[in-house]
Amino acid sequence: MNKLDLPIIEFTDEQVKFRKEVRKFLEDARDSGTFESKCDSWLSGYDPEFSRKIGSQGWIGMTWPKKYGGSEQSAIERYIVIEELLAIGAPVAAHWFADRQTGPLFLRYGTEKQKEFFLPKITEGSCYFSLGMSEPNSGSDLASISTRAEKTDGGWILNGSKTWTSGAHHSHYMIVLCRTAPKDPKYRHGGMSQIIVDLTSPGVSIRPIKFLTGEKHFNEVFFENVFVSEENIVGTEGDGWKQNMQELAYERSGPERMLSTFPLLGELISVLRENNDKQGLKETMKLVARLNSFRLMSLGVAQYLEEGKDVSIAAALVKDLGTKFEKDIAETARLIISSVPSVHSRKQFEKYLAQSILHSPGFTLRGGTTEILRGIVSKGMIAE
Amino acid sequence: MSEMHELILDSTTKILKDICTKELVDKSEEGQWAGDLWEVLVESGITSIGVPESTGGTGGDFVDAFHILRLAGKYAVPLPLSETLIVNWLLAGYGVIPQEEPVTFELNSKLQLEKNDAGFLVNGALENVSWARNAKKILVLASLEEETFVTLLPLEDAYIENNNNLAGEPIDTVVFEDVMVNDIETYIVEENTLQEKVIDLGGLSKAAMMSGALDKVLELSVQYIKEREQFGRPLHKLQAIQQHIAVLSGETIAALTITNKAIDSYDKGTTDNEIAYAKLKVNESAGIVAEIAHQIHGAIGATHEHQLHHLTRRLWAWRDQFGNENFWAEKLAEKIMDSQSQTLWEMMTEEQMIETMQ
Numbered sequence: 045m046n047k048l049d050l051p052i053i054e055f056t057d058e059q060v061k062f063r064k065e066v067r068k069f070l071e072d073a074r075d076s077g078t079f080e081s082k083c084d085s086w087l088s089g090y091d092p093e094f095s096r097k098i099g100s101q102g103w104i105g106m107t108w109p110k111k112y113g114g115s116e117q118s119a120i121e122r123y124i125v126i127e128e129l130l131a132i133g134a135p136v137a138a139h140w141f142a143d144r145q146t147g148p149l150f151l152r153y154g155t156e157k158q159k160e161f162f163l164p165k166i167t168e169g170s171c172y173f174s175l176g177m178s179e180p181n182s183g184s185d186l187a188s189i190s191t192r193a194e195k196t197d198g199g200w201i202l203n204g205s206k207t208w209t210s211g212a213h214h215s216h217y218m219i220v221l222c223r224t225a226p227k228d229p230k231y232r233h234g235g236m237s238q239i240i241v242d243l244t245s246p247g248v249s250i251r252p253i254k255f256l257t258g259e260k261h262f263n264e265v266f267f268e269n270v271f272v273s274e275e276n277i278v279g280t281e282g283d284g285w286k287q288n289m290q291e292l293a294y295e296r297s298g299p300e301r302m303l304s305t306f307p308l309l310g311e312l313i314s315v316l317r318e319n320n321d322k323q324g325l326k327e328t329m330k331l332v333a334r335l336n337s338f339r340l341m342s343l344g345v346a347q348y349l350e351e352g353k354d355v356s357i358a359a360a361l362v363k364d365l366g367t368k369f370e371k372d373i374a375e376t377a378r379l380i381i382s383s384v385p386s387v388h389s390r391k392q393f394e395k396y397l398a399q400s401i402l403h404s405p406g407f408t409l410r411g412g413t414t415e416i417l418r419g420i421v422s423k424g425m426i427a428e
Numbered sequence: 429m430s431e432m433h434e435l436i437l438d439s440t441t442k443i444l445k446d447i448c449t450k451e452l453v454d455k456s457e458e459g460q461w462a463g464d465l466w467e468v469l470v471e472s473g474i475t476s477i478g479v480p481e482s483t484g485g486t487g488g489d490f491v492d493a494f495h496i497l498r499l500a501g502k503y504a505v506p507l508p509l510s511e512t513l514i515v516n517w518l519l520a521g522y523g524v525i526p527q528e529e530p531v532t533f534e535l536n537s538k539l540q541l542e543k544n545d546a547g548f549l550v551n552g553a554l555e556n557v558s559w560a561r562n563a564k565k566i567l568v569l570a571s572l573e574e575e576t577f578v579t580l581l582p583l584e585d586a587y588i589e590n591n592n593n594l595a596g597e598p599i600d601t602v603v604f605e606d607v608m609v610n611d612i613e614t615y616i617v618e619e620n621t622l623q624e625k626v627i628d629l630g631g632l633s634k635a636a637m638m639s640g641a642l643d644k645v646l647e648l649s650v651q652y653i654k655e656r657e658q659f660g661r662p663l664h665k666l667q668a669i670q671q672h673i674a675v676l677s678g679e680t681i682a683a684l685t686i687t688n689k690a691i692d693s694y695d696k697g698t699t700d701n702e703i704a705y706a707k708l709k710v711n712e713s714a715g716i717v718a719e720i721a722h723q724i725h726g727a728i729g730a731t732h733e734h735q736l737h738h739l740t741r742r743l744w745a746w747r748d749q750f751g752n753e754n755f756w757a758e759k760l761a762e763k764i765m766d767s768q769s770q771t772l773w774e775m776m777t778e779e780q781m782i783e784t785m786q
């Protein structure tokens with residue numbers, strides 16, 4: 045069935061060399077104490093100084109045009125950098141969404157002014173975005189959102205609230221999906237738009253919601269008569285749903301959908317090798333085979349995305365399989381090595397294991413739940 | 429991938445669609461040799477694909493060849509195609525013209541040869557030999573005095589005890605008891621190197637065939653949930669069924685992708701752990717897919733009448749041939765144990781550079 049045939053990506057020698065350079069840079073940074081490796085660091089590792097460092101390496105907005113601060117590299121070079129950042133568990137949360145999603149959104153739909161204003165700052169690693177989609181009453185059923193913007197002189201007045209917004213408490217801006225026309229039951233996906241909200245605007249209040257670990261990652265964000273300039277609409281008024289859905293293919297198929305707990309897997313192998321535990325290694329290598337397969341899928345999707353092909357089914361499958369896999373690493377690790385997982389442990393293994401277990405509920409929820417993804421896959425497979 | 433890749437696959441698909449029907453596969457399982465299909469495969473050059481034209485083969489590369497095996501799996505071809513191809517590939521290395529008759533191999537055990545005036549006396553038993561009862565010759569390891577070599581022996585005078593795998597394919601026991609052969613060609617080998625090569629070729633062949641079978645199982649399942657209605661609507665409208673189809677699709681795409689990578693690297697001569705990863709993952713997917721597909725199909729899928737079992741029984745049989753999950757995982761474990769200086773991430777990402785390999 046050709047819906048499921050993906051291209052096989054082969055890295056060139058230059059790309060392999062480039063990967064080694066990136067790795068060396070990151071290992072040096074970690075070893076000199078610039079950061080501490082962590083699982084799920086793309087959600088929980090907030091470090092603006094590190095983001096600026098990455099920016100000055102040219103590793104944010106890598107595929108974007110040079111005139112906006114990018115370095116016009118291919119999607120594969122970007123993929124390599126992202127993989128290295130995740131594999132080592134570097135703190136990339138601050139700039140993550142801007143690099144992955146908002147920048148490409150601007151490049152696709154933004155005005156020249158928006159591109160000139162935002163993109164260079166994003167690539168420097170000093171301008172952070174969060175994604176305002178979910179609301180208290182609209183999770184999986186995103187089309188039911190009720191946050192709305194009403195036309196006023198020179199712009200919009202925004203009212204409503206968003207929730208679960210990752211990193212909003214650290215971000216400068218939020219891309220808010222909101223209604224710009226009343227709900228129409230006959231056309232559920234119409235009447236929505238994407239607007240840029242400056243989070244320092246009067247009327248915006250941000251309240252962190254403690255994650256189950258007690259840490260602060262996501263937030264409730266309230267908009268009370270917030271004025272948004274008409275220049276801040278992204279793309280076409282009323283096309284917000286379509287634009288937002290296009291972003292999701294990027295959101296769903298990246299390496300962060302399988303590598304969130306990779307530091308634990310790497311550590312597991314190290315410990316097993318030290319212990320000369322062949323049986324444990326055997327079980328672990330079964331996980332590695334799966335990871336290899338999902339990684340090849342994700343790379344194939346990245347290639348097809350760059351070629352402009354429709355990969356919505358494969359992208360959803362990458363996330364479905366990859367995020368379940370992230371959880372399975374922790375479940376396998378804890379059975380292979382008896383330990384007392386704790387985020388305060390002096391043993392790296394126990395620390396990573398604790399981080400992985402505690403963060404695991406989010407893996408299969410954020411970015412569209414497994415159940416919703418499977419619905420998308422199934423409908424795609426049924427369609428002729 | 430050779431220039432004729434698409435062409436070869438299209439014509440193979442056409443042949444198999446026309447000839448390799450459910451009835452043919454059923455008959456084969458009842459013991460009837462699918463000779464007509466074999467003739468067509470030989471005539472169209474499929475049994476010697478991947479053997480260079482200069483050695484009398486069809487040419488084409490291993491990408492072509494393994495994709496043909498994927499089709500063979502998809503159509504449940506009841507013939508020793510992969511066995512014959514593997515023998516032809518191994519012997520092509522010694523400049524031997526490809527066999528047109530069906531042949532098989534067993535290279536794990538060793539036969540004893542004794543030279544006398546008339547020729548050679550062969551003794552020894554081989555187990556689980558695929559398609560022995562239908563094959564004309566068998567490639568074996570044999571030792572004569574101090575020397576070990578491979579040789580292609582006729583099967584006509586061997587005693588064959590029939591046995592079948594879960595899919596009803598022959599996996600016979602072959603006994604040579606003072607069998608006289610007049611003349612043999614011997615090819616010197618290093619035993620371990622040969623066995624490594626055979627397990628790789630066998631593992632990859634089975635992974636390719638299983639990918640094809642997985643692909644077909646998914647196709648049948650999608651078709652079924654569109655047609656079958658319960659509670660006044662097609663099954664695919666039911667969420668539980670949608671979840672099943674998504675899992676099936678996921679396991680299938682994972683298996684296809686990793687197998688394609690292994691095929692690619694084998695063809696380029698850069699194979700490192702790719703075949704191990706592929707066979708391991710495909711085996712795992714096979715179990716999941718077979719279970720779900722049967723669940724989706726309800727009772728009809730568990731009947732002999734329905735086509736599904738031709739594929740699911742092959743998946744169950746093939747996942748244990750040329751290495752189950754534990755076999756390949758152990759190989760990988762030894763590998764990572766032996767390369768202490770490399771982290772897992774290095775092992776996963778440092779692809780063999782092609783220049784240095786050649």
Ligand SMILES: Cc1cc2nc3c(=O)[nH]c(=O)nc-3n(C[C@H](O)[C@H](O)[C@H](O)COP(=O)(O)OP(=O)(O)OC[C@H]3O[C@@H](n4cnc5c(N)ncnc54)[C@H](O)[C@@H]3O)c2cc1C
Pocket residue numbers: 087174175176177178182183184185207208209210211262405406407409410411412413414415416419667
């Ligand atoms: C760590 C984390 C970070 C997040 N960051 C962000 C962010 O930055 N921005 C943002 O906008 N959102 C964010 N989210 C929210 C996320 O997108 C939602 O959690 C997700 O879309 C699901 O919505 P919900 O939590 O309201 O669950 P619900 O939609 O209420 O779902 C509850 C359960 O019902 C199931 N379900 C719902 N509908 C169906 C259906 N039709 N068929 C079958 N099953 C169904 C779901 O799969 C789930 O199992 C984040 C979530 C997490 C956990």
